[in-house]
Amino acid sequence: MELHEAMNAMRRETILDAPRDAVWALVADPEGLAEWLADDVELPAVEPGAEGTVVEDGELRHVTIEEVEDQRRVALSWCAPGGEPSLVELTLDDAEDGRTRMVVVEVPLVTLRAVAARTTYALTVAGGGQGADRPQMAVAA
Amino acid sequence: MDRTDPGPVFAALADPTRREVVRLLAQQPGLTASAIAVELPVSRQAIAKHLAQLRDAGLAEAEHAGRETRYRLTPEPLAGAMEWMVAAGAQWDTRLERLKRRL
Numbered sequence: 237m238e239l240h241e242a243m244n245a246m247r248r249e250t251i252l253d254a255p256r257d258a259v260w261a262l263v264a265d266p267e268g269l270a271e272w273l274a275d276d277v278e279l280p281a282v283e284p285g286a287e288g289t290v291v292e293d294g295e296l297r298h299v300t301i302e303e304v305e306d307q308r309r310v311a312l313s314w315c316a317p318g319g320e321p322s323l324v325e326l327t328l329d330d331a332e333d334g335r336t337r338m339v340v341v342e343v344p345l346v347t348l349r350a351v352a353a354r355t356t357y358a359l360t361v362a363g364g365g366q367g368a369d370r371p372q373m374a375v376a377a
Numbered sequence: 378m379d380r381t382d383p384g385p386v387f388a389a390l391a392d393p394t395r396r397e398v399v400r401l402l403a404q405q406p407g408l409t410a411s412a413i414a415v416e417l418p419v420s421r422q423a424i425a426k427h428l429a430q431l432r433d434a435g436l437a438e439a440e441h442a443g444r445e446t447r448y449r450l451t452p453e454p455l456a457g458a459m460e461w462m463v464a465a466g467a468q469w470d471t472r473l474e475r476l477k478r479r480l
Contacts, residue, residue, distance in 0.1 A: 246462050246465040246466050246469065248469045248470070248473060250473050250477075252476065252477060252480055253477070253480060254480040259476075259480065262476065262479065262480070271475070271476075271479045272472055272473075272475035272476040272478075272479050273472055273475075274472075292468070320384055320461065322465070338473070338476075340469050340473070342469065344384065344387045344461070346384040346385075346387050346388045
């Protein structure tokens, strides 16, 4: 069983036909995010603690940037009014031929609280981590 | 329980042992806590606790038959959790398509 399944998380992985710094520019900047993440992105900056809103298909969500790891990772939490708050992690890796792999994990916060006290660790486990140094969570097969 | 709130279901299923209990109950409805404990490397008491949490989340119900308590799944709340995941996935597909077009 994949770890994201173990955590009931939504996970998407895609290869983007652009180098990592070009993708990062669209991830780590409010105007960059506004180009693709939602119809409208109101954020002062993409840095830990920054708060704002996004509007998508007429639905507004409150957003907080939780963590930023330069050129690699942005974690944010968001919540639609009356909805389930969730944590989103966008992770970038170099792929072959100068392309970039992006992994998106979205996890309801209630799941994270149930799985791990530290959200950072839970996110790493959920899909951000790559390679042999990736922490492994004991999961019954 | 509010069926539109998948929170308790996600919390209930976040634990690997509880997912194993759900899997066993799906295969063999009407198992007792003792019968489940035989299948899993966990004590009967621990299984009883997990079953209580599954009941609280609306995922299982108890049935008293004589001195035994048998459990079966009531999977309706799972639909809410699945809907969340399907909807969230569809939204990310759309966002990632927009990102690809922009690059």
